[in-house]
Amino acid sequence: MNIYLIGHIAPDLDSVAAPVAYAEFLDKSKRYEDSKVIPVLSGDVNKETEFVFKEAKIDLPLNINDISIDPTDAFILVDHNEISQRHPKIPHEQVIEIIDHHKINIDFVSPIRLDVKPYGSTSTIVYEHFDTYGQKPSEGIAKLMLAAILSDTQGLKSSTTTGIDSEYAHQLAKTTETDIERFTFELFKSKSDITGMTPQDIARKDYKIFDFDGKKVFINQIETVEPDKILDMQEEIARALEEIKSIEGAGQAYCVVTDVLKVNSHIIFSTDEEKSVAEKAFTTQAQGKSADIGPRTSRKKDIAPEIERVILYTK
Numbered sequence: 001m002n003i004y005l006i007g008h009i010a011p012d013l014d015s016v017a018a019p020v021a022y023a024e025f026l027d028k029s030k031r032y033e034d035s036k037v038i039p040v041l042s043g044d045v046n047k048e049t050e051f052v053f054k055e056a057k058i059d060l061p062l063n064i065n066d067i068s069i070d071p072t073d074a075f076i077l078v079d080h081n082e083i084s085q086r087h088p089k090i091p092h093e094q095v096i097e098i099i100d101h102h103k104i105n106i107d108f109v110s111p112i113r114l115d116v117k118p119y120g121s122t123s124t125i126v127y128e129h130f131d132t133y134g135q136k137p138s139e140g141i142a143k144l145m146l147a148a149i150l151s152d153t154q155g156l157k158s159s160t161t162t163g164i165d166s167e168y169a170h171q172l173a174k175t176t177e178t179d180i181e182r183f184t185f186e187l188f189k190s191k192s193d194i195t196g197m198t199p200q201d202i203a204r205k206d207y208k209i210f211d212f213d214g215k216k217v218f219i220n221q222i223e224t225v226e227p228d229k230i231l232d233m234q235e236e237i238a239r240a241l242e243e244i245k246s247i248e249g250a251g252q253a254y255c256v257v258t259d260v261l262k263v264n265s266h267i268i269f270s271t272d273e274e275k276s277v278a279e280k281a282f283t284t285q286a287q288g289k290s291a292d293i294g295p296r297t298s299r300k301k302d303i304a305p306e307i308e309r310v311i312l313y314t315k
């Protein structure tokens with residue numbers, strides 16, 4: 001039997017790096033000795049992920065669409081747990097384990113292994129396994145985990161960053177002889193690259209679909225060192241959000257543009273309803289199709305809960 005490790009749809013770096021790193025840990029620790037542990041992709045990778053895997057000299061995993069799943073195979077969900085963020089090819093009853101750092105929203109009929117911690121990245125939880133069980137990651141895997149921690153925590157600056165993220169990032173930087181500041185800037189640059197992307201691609205660059213009490217809400221986030229490039233396209237992005245809503249069957253859609261150097265975000269929306277939700281959620285005043293929402297840079301901690309609160313409250 002195969003055990004597939006997989007991140008969320010529209011995978012970001014952590015969602016690709018953590019499954020690959022965790023697969024190495026599971027191999028070394030022999031937890032599932034009778035099975036083959038195989039990381040797989042839930043979708044196309046972004047430019048940052050491409051850059052990091054090249055730097056670490058590690059091959060990208062296969063896409064889940066290119067493998068055939070046997071009823072005896074099992075799945076480990078990495079960096080997500082909600083059904084709305086899960087690849088549709090994953091059979092619910094074949095999930096045996098979840099390793100994640102997001103809010104829990106699950107319902108299983110039988111017991112599964114859960115490893116959920118409020119750290120800045122899933123890769124931090126994975127490295128904690130190596131550390132706790134006295135296993136040493138290979139150099140490439142160490143680099144992947146370091147990159148994912150720095151990426152998810154916006155260079156250890158986001159509000160989700162914990163002391164453990166910082167401690168482990170420094171340990172990994174030491175073993176891989178990496179300069180954290182310089183590497184973070186390279187990650188930011190590769191994240192900001194929108195060459196060849198349409199407004200629709202931009203509006204889907206790093207999205208999550210949330211279920212707020214039965215209402216589907218699409219929230220995309222773009223982390224960039226050049227926010228004006230995106231904000232200048234707000235009309236086109238607003239139109240793309242409209243198309244996305246009808247494709248995804250979502251009631252509302254937002255695109256958050258985060259300036260990772262200034263630690264500040266803007267939110268782009270398309271309808272008056274969304275504008276009013278954004279203004280209430282972040283006590284701000286919209287201008288055109290966007291609003292400045294201040295130093296809120298974590299979607300799961302600073303942004304999604306505020307939108308959810310307004311949607312539930314004004315229901």
Ligand SMILES: [Mn+2]
Nearest residue numbers: 014079121122
């Ligand atoms: Mn993550």
